[in-house]
Amino acid sequence: MSQQYMKVEKIERGTVIDHILPSMAFDVLRVLGLSGLSTDKSMSILVNSHSKKGGRKDILKFEDVELSAEEANLVALVSPRATINIIVGGKVVRKFNAEAPKVVRGILTCSNPNCISNQNEPVTTEFKLGPDEGHRYVCTYCEREIVDLAKRVSA
Amino acid sequence: MSQQYMKVEKIERGTVIDHILPSMAFDVLRVLGLSGLSTDKSMSILVNSHSKKGGRKDILKFEDVELSAEEANLVALVSPRATINIIVGGKVVRKFNAEAPKVVRGILTCSNPNCISNQNEPVTTEFKLGPDEGHRYVCTYCEREIVDLAKRVSA
Numbered sequence: 001m002s003q004q005y006m007k008v009e010k011i012e013r014g015t016v017i018d019h020i021l022p023s024m025a026f027d028v029l030r031v032l033g034l035s036g037l038s039t040d041k042s043m044s045i046l047v048n049s050h051s052k053k054g055g056r057k058d059i060l061k062f063e064d065v066e067l068s069a070e071e072a073n074l075v076a077l078v079s080p081r082a083t084i085n086i087i088v089g090g091k092v093v094r095k096f097n098a099e100a101p102k103v104v105r106g107i108l109t110c111s112n113p114n115c116i117s118n119q120n121e122p123v124t125t126e127f128k129l130g131p132d133e134g135h136r137y138v139c140t141y142c143e144r145e146i147v148d149l150a151k152r153v154s155a
Numbered sequence: 156m157s158q159q160y161m162k163v164e165k166i167e168r169g170t171v172i173d174h175i176l177p178s179m180a181f182d183v184l185r186v187l188g189l190s191g192l193s194t195d196k197s198m199s200i201l202v203n204s205h206s207k208k209g210g211r212k213d214i215l216k217f218e219d220v221e222l223s224a225e226e227a228n229l230v231a232l233v234s235p236r237a238t239i240n241i242i243v244g245g246k247v248v249r250k251f252n253a254e255a256p257k258v259v260r261g262i263l264t265c266s267n268p269n270c271i272s273n274q275n276e277p278v279t280t281e282f283k284l285g286p287d288e289g290h291r292y293v294c295t296y297c298e299r300e301i302v303d304l305a306k307r308v309s310a
């Protein structure tokens with residue numbers, strides 16, 4: 001018996017996020033607030049897929065979800081260099097790279113237990129991208145740098 | 156720009172779980188203890204895919220995971236009638252239906268807060284499949300029937 005052919009559906013409208021770092025697809029879902037989402041739309045999650053250029057990558061495909069540029073950039077928090085493809089009428093109408101946002105509000109939590117944002121005060125977390133190349137985020141309140149971004153995404 | 160072709164990789168060895176009830180793929184992952192699994196193997200999750208016979212279904216494909224019949228039957232807890240395909244050497248060498256297990260130990264939690272299994276006692280939960288057709292499970296300790304199986308899968 002030959003192996004069944006599995007097809008990822010072509011969608012009429014939606015978003016494909018390609019070139020996600022291997023094994024980071026679930027973190028991307030979390031950062032977009034799409035994890036645990038109950039939907040009747042099609043969604044495909046490919047983890048550790050072989051990339052044509054060698055190496056592995058993850059890919060996400062959502063039917064009827066159109067990410068704004070702002071949302072798409074959140075992807076860069078956990079997977080820099082991911083590409084976002086917006087699909088309308090079955091065709092890719094827009095393609096762009098996720099770019100690390102300059103400021104992130106309310107998505108990440110500070111790792112400093114003494115930070116004001118961890119004191120049950122009505123404070124929205126805020127992190128700013130550092131000026132250097134290293135994709136570093138620093139808490140606006142206590143100036144602590146976030147070391148592992150994926151682990152700091154609030155549930 | 157035409158929509159990118161997304162291919163679910165052919166695997167040399169592993170498992171395909173097909174005909175999962177729509178939107179239940181993540182519950183299947185949980186019941187198998189594969190949710191949140193960090194892996195360098197390929198994994199494909201198709202949610203609400205169009206089935207050839209009409210309707211929608213979920214499909215899971217795991218590289219290098221070979222489910223035992225016992226594990227496979229756990230799938231039936233959240234998705235009766237799923238089919239399990241074991242792949243070796245790139246071919247389906249075994250195909251069978253997930254069958255609801257007669258007894259389930261340590262996977263589900265009882266919904267009765269007064270049940271002995273919810274008292275922090277060293278008791279492993281145990282549920283037995285009822286004799287009728289209804290895919291009903293009853294707690295061995297307090298005899299409460301589980302109403303929503305997917306919600307009773309322990310994390």
